[in-house]
Amino acid sequence: MEKRECEFENLEYQRGFGNHFRSEALQGALPNGQNSPLHCPYGLYAEQLSGTAFTTPRKQNFRSWLYRIKPSVGHEPFQLYSSPSLNFAGVIDKDRFLTTPTQLRWKPLECPEHPRDFVHGLFTMCGAGSPFLRHGYMIHIYVANKSMEDCALANADGDFLIVPQQGRLWIKTEFGKLQVCPGEIVVLQLGMRFAIELPDATSRGYILEVFSGHFQLPDLGLIGANGLAEVGEFETPVAWFENKHCEAGFTIFHKFGGQMFSAKQEHSPFNVVAWHGNYAPYKYDLRKFCPVNTVLFDHADPSINTVLTVPSEKPGVAVVDFVVFPPRWSVAEHTFRPPYFHRNCMSEFMGLISGSYEAKAGGFLPGGASLHCCMTPHGVDATTYENTISATSQEPVKVSTNALAFMFESSLTPQVAISAYNSQQRDAEYHQCWSGLNSHFALES
Incomplete structure (x- = not known):
C-alpha cells in the first residue's frame, strides 16, 4: 500500500x-x-x-x-x-421518471452492505x-x-x-x-x-x-x-x-x-x-476558486460563482452551470439580509460537500441534496430568516467558514427518477422548513 x-x-x-x-x-x-x-x-x-x-x-x-x-x-x-x-x-x-414541481430534499445515501x-x-x-x-x-x-x-x-x-x-x-x-x-x-x-x-x-x-x-x-x-x-x-x-x-x-x-x-x-x-x-x-x-462579491448593495445572482458551464444555442443561456459556494465575505451594506426568496426559470440541484450551508438551518447534510425546479419558490428556511432579521449590524461577515456547497443549475426542466423520489432518503417533510415563516407586516415601517 x-x-x-x-x-x-x-x-x-x-x-x-x-x-x-x-x-x-x-x-x-x-x-x-x-x-x-x-x-x-x-x-x-x-x-x-x-x-x-x-x-x-x-x-x-x-x-x-x-x-x-x-x-x-x-x-x-x-x-x-x-x-x-x-x-x-x-x-x-x-x-x-416522474414530473413534479414540489421542492425536494434528500438525506445522504448510506454505504451499501x-x-x-x-x-x-x-x-x-x-x-x-x-x-x-x-x-x-x-x-x-x-x-x-x-x-x-x-x-x-x-x-x-x-x-x-x-x-x-x-x-x-x-x-x-x-x-x-x-x-x-x-x-x-x-x-x-x-x-x-x-x-x-x-x-x-x-x-x-x-x-x-x-x-x-x-x-x-x-x-x-x-x-x-x-x-x-x-x-x-x-x-x-x-x-x-x-x-x-x-x-x-x-x-x-x-x-x-x-x-x-x-x-x-x-x-x-x-x-x-x-x-x-x-x-x-x-x-x-x-478551494482555489476566487469569489467575486457585492461590495455596496444588493446580492449578486448565484451565476457569479460559476466554475464551469455548458452553453446552449441561446446566447447567455446554459444547458447547465456548475456553481460553487465557498467560504467568502458578505460585504454588502445597504442590502436585505437574508437574501431574497426566489422563483426563476432555471432548475437548481444543490449538494453539500462539507460543513453547513448558510441558507439552511438544518436537514441539509453533507452528502445530501435538494432540487428546486423551474419557477418553484425557494429560499432560506424559517429559522434562518428569523435569526438573520434580528441582527442589527451591517458589518461584513464571513460566510460559511467551514462549508463548501455547490449547485448544478440548468435551463432544462428535469424529471425525477422514481427510485429517487421513493427513496427512504427523500425528506417528505422538507416543505415544513418554511411553515414557520411569520407575517411581519406593519402599516408603519
Whole structure:
C-alpha cells in the first residue's frame, strides 16, 4: 500500500485548461514531426480520440493522439450488461421518471452492505434531454465501497463531472493517473476509459453527466481578466502506462444510449505510452476558486460563482452551470439580509460537500441534496430568516467558514427518477422548513 500511496499522492500534473499538451512515459515515444518516421516509436499503435466533430471550428475542436501498446479496438463484441445492483437510469421515460414541481430534499445515501464499485454504485436522481439527441444532462449520486478491478468504464453518452464528498478517488485513465480528494472535482470526458480505486475504503459523491458537448470556463466579461476559476489551476495527468495481460480478461464497461454494455479484452486499457492533444481528463481544486462579491448593495445572482458551464444555442443561456459556494465575505451594506426568496426559470440541484450551508438551518447534510425546479419558490428556511432579521449590524461577515456547497443549475426542466423520489432518503417533510415563516407586516415601517 505504501508504494501505491506514493504513486498516487506524489503525482505530477500538467497545468492549464484546453491546452495542447504533450506527454510521454518513455523518452522518444512521441513521434518527432509529422508522423516521422513511418512507424511509431517502440512499435506503438497510433490512435486518435476525437471529442468533437472533425469540422468543428478550430478553437472548439478537441482531439488527442494516443500512442499505445495495443489499440482499443481489440476487444470482443459488446453485450448488454445487466445486474441487480445497477441503479442508474440513462434515458428519460415514463416508467422510470416522474414530473413534479414540489421542492425536494434528500438525506445522504448510506454505504451499501455488499461490495459495490463505482459502476454499480451509481444512483440516478434526475435529468432532462436525451443522449441520443446529444442534448441535456443527468444527475447521479454514487456510493462505492469496492475498487474497480481489471475493468474500465467509458461513457459514450457524455462527460462526467464528479464531485467526491467523502473518500478519495484514485483514477487510472488512458492519459495517466489522477488523485481526486473531497473539495476537488474531476471531469472525465466523452469516450475516455477510466477505473476508480478507493484508498479510503468508501467514497460518496455527486455526478453531473452532460450530453450537450463539453464543459468550458465562463467568459469573465466586465469582471476582467482575473477572478473565479483560473486557467492555470486546472490539472491534467501526465502519461503513464500499464503493460499488463489478464488470463480472465479485462472488462470494458461502455455506457451507450443510456444503457450499460460490456466486452472482454486480454490487454489493459491503460496501455498508452505517450499522447498529445487538447482532449484529456482534468481536475480542479474548488478551494482555489476566487469569489467575486457585492461590495455596496444588493446580492449578486448565484451565476457569479460559476466554475464551469455548458452553453446552449441561446446566447447567455446554459444547458447547465456548475456553481460553487465557498467560504467568502458578505460585504454588502445597504442590502436585505437574508437574501431574497426566489422563483426563476432555471432548475437548481444543490449538494453539500462539507460543513453547513448558510441558507439552511438544518436537514441539509453533507452528502445530501435538494432540487428546486423551474419557477418553484425557494429560499432560506424559517429559522434562518428569523435569526438573520434580528441582527442589527451591517458589518461584513464571513460566510460559511467551514462549508463548501455547490449547485448544478440548468435551463432544462428535469424529471425525477422514481427510485429517487421513493427513496427512504427523500425528506417528505422538507416543505415544513418554511411553515414557520411569520407575517411581519406593519402599516408603519
